[in-house]
Amino acid sequence: MAPAPSSTSSAVVLNINGEKYQMTVDHRTTLLDALRERLDLTGTKKGCDQGQCGACTVLVDGRREVSCLNLAVAAEGSEITTIEGMAEGDRLHPVQQAFLDLDGYQCGYCTPGQICSAVAVIEEHAAGWPSAVTDDVRPEAGPPPLTPDEIRERMSGNLCRCGAYVSIVQAVARAAEAHEATAPGGDANQGGTAKEAAA
Ligand code: FES
């Protein structure tokens, strides 16, 4: 039976992967621990537990966040997407498929975080967000070419102890290329560079 709320805990309803989960959590419980220890959603990994490695990355209202630095009580009211919520039935998310096809992993421990981060990177890039290596940051310049350097910079918060970075960059580029091809009015303005990275 769930413990009753107290001065140090609260009843919350978390919306995760389209499902609502009701529970009482200690106010100090991180979103990462709530996912793994309370809900058995162990796809989200704990690496450093201090915001340094990206292994615990999930999407909160579509934006990537490290769940080890988020409190579960603060996540109430947000749409949380974890790696378990990426696929549609048997159909993998295009980013998952690209990681699989291009061997974007070795041991796989960092992979859920890499994939969640890559999904957001592709959306951020399509929305025209610049990165630290973008040459022309004027809004009218539009999305910068998604070069390997752009991908490396945008994915730099996700560490891979196996060093699978070459394949990870290729997988992100391939998924971005597919995203561009299916986006309304999108074509391959950046596709050439994404293709180069994916090659
Ligand atoms: S476990 Fe959260 S950033 Fe490392």
Ligand code: FES
């Ligand atoms: S695949 Fe092993 S840590 Fe990244």
